[in-house]
Amino acid sequence: MSSTPRILIVEDDRAMRLSLIDLLEASEWCVEALPRAERLADRLEAFQPDVILSDVRMPGMSGLELLDSLDRDLSPPLVLISAHGDIAMAVDAMQRGAYSFVEKPYEPRRLLNILRHAADQHAMRRTTERLKSRLMQLSGLDRVLLGQTRETAALREEVLDLSQSGAAVMLQGETGTGKELVARALHDLGTDGTGPFLALNCAALSVEGFEAEMFGAEGGAKGRLQGADGGTLFLDEICSCPMPVQAKLLRVIEDKQVLPLGAGAAVPLAFRVISATNEDPEQAVREGRLRADLLYRLNTTVIALPTLRQRRDDVMLLAARFLDEFARVYETRVPDLGPEDSAALLAHDWPGNVRELRSVCERRVLSARRGGGSMAQALHRDSLADDVPDTLRAAVAAFERELIAKAITAHEGKMEAVAEALGIGRRTLNEKIVKLGLDKEALL
Structure with a gap:
């Protein structure tokens, strides 16, 4: 870490508390110490520590209860220290979200290494969050997916995380929740964001003439699917797609090529697939309206869009x-x-x-x-x-x-x-x- 790390110590034993302060200040930490865990909430926002070091057994709130009270997504990592520790307690603490567990009497070098690594991890997480926030602003994602609720913020985070993966994404949500808006955001933020975005309304696809329209013909116009090459193919209302068309789409998605009518050689294609539905696709499979093998090709990752009632x-x-x-x-x-x-x-x-x-x-x-x-x-x-x-x-x-x-x-x-x-x-x-x-x- 480039700046001075900050630590908040919670220790009811005065001698131990002073010992820890001396050790950490000598190692160039910025230290603040409290005798009771109940006082920590008042100091977190003001002091903004990079790591918390807490005793386990204390009057009032214990170290494990303090651990349970912290917001894992927002709070710094917590390292527990105890003279009464055992293997079961250490395992329980780690399962409940503690960064590490140290027994008293502690070995100074080992304790400092653990605290330094915990503080480094917290700093990296904050840097990542700042970069994500900046990327959202630069990309306009916070403007496209407008909202301040937890559900909207989580949706923006998910879109940002999945945009670079290239994996197939299925968007599930009621009519009017913005599925095409999210699909375009995934495309624009992805590695092929400058490529084409081809949206197909699967409910409107015709069985007759599908191959001529989508695959093209030798010596004639290119098929529509070739318009997705180098970009994104968005399949909207996939559960309403005619069954014969589903088989042909599945072949294109699996082979990443089309064979124009009358042509002797297939045309290779490279595109990401994003699909959308306002139905339960598993139910559509059970009712025989959606091929199971096509669903499994499309739902590598699923994003559930919140309704306006939920936000x-x-x-x-x-x-x-x-x-x-x-x-x-x-x-x-x-x-x-x-x-x-x-x-x-x-x-x-x-x-x-x-x-x-x-x-x-x-x-x-x-x-x-x-x-x-x-x-x-x-x-x-x-x-x-x-x-x-x-x-x-x-x-x-x-x-x-x-x-x-x-x-x-x-x-x-x-x-x-x-x-x-x-x-x-x-x-x-x-x-x-x-x-x-x-x-x-x-x-x-």
Whole structure:
């Protein structure tokens, strides 16, 4: 460690406490000592030790009880020291999360080595956490997967950890939880992030003509699957894929090649596979709607996406983000949220999850543009009839503005892809953006 390590000692025996202080200060540690474990919680945040050294048997809270009270994810490592130790106690302490166990009388060099290694491990963990946090900020992951709840933070951590692995990932979650959003985040942060991202709606795949469309034909157009080469193949609604198509997809995933119709040689492909479903895939296998061998190829790692009901504390944060976004799109002010609006949002069950919340916020902005509305009204689709612009020209402009804004967001500002998706030329797209007063940067 480059900086002076910090240690917090908890020892009720005064002579032993002073002995440990002398040893550690002589070894250039920054030391603070307490006679009782109950006082440790008050000093942890203020002192921020790299390691805790605690006696086991003390009046009041014991060292093992102190160990159980600590948050393993946030607290520094705990080393226990005792004159009454035995093998069973040491094993129990380690199983409960202690970094190490030392018997009294201790051997100074061995104790110092254990404490140094524990402090080094804590420093490495903190460095890793800082790097992850910085990577999330640089990649925009904290902006894409917005939220402050434990469930959202855990999802961001999981996406960050799995993005570099290249392993097949299956995303499970209710409709509207953001499965494609997570799939794109895994792709963008991965080693092939600059490669293509091919999304296939498996429920819409046709048995007839599948090979011609997906594999291509000799002397003709390339198959769609070749568009995933060097990037990511995203199979959405995999449980709704027709069974004959499943067999052909399995062969492509296993062999990483396609044979165009009429061709004599296969075309090799390299891609990562990410799949998604809003069903229980095991149940789909039992019902004969999903091949077991395909499932086992796809579910190397599974990410369960939380519902909006599970992350209810994120509702107001997400609503503020969506209201601001749509206010920019429709060139109006952000509606103020009063207590009744907040109550309506928090009381709703959100069966459509984040996607439903986004639509509600869009309806609220459209109502505000006409000088009225509330979140309670926006939660009911019938209010949408009142949001139609007065003139055909205004209606067309509003529709174009919405369509272009959504395309810019979906394609992350890549204007060539936006123009292609909208079926217009790049120059025409630029002219419309200027005419409609769209702010590209505000949408990203």
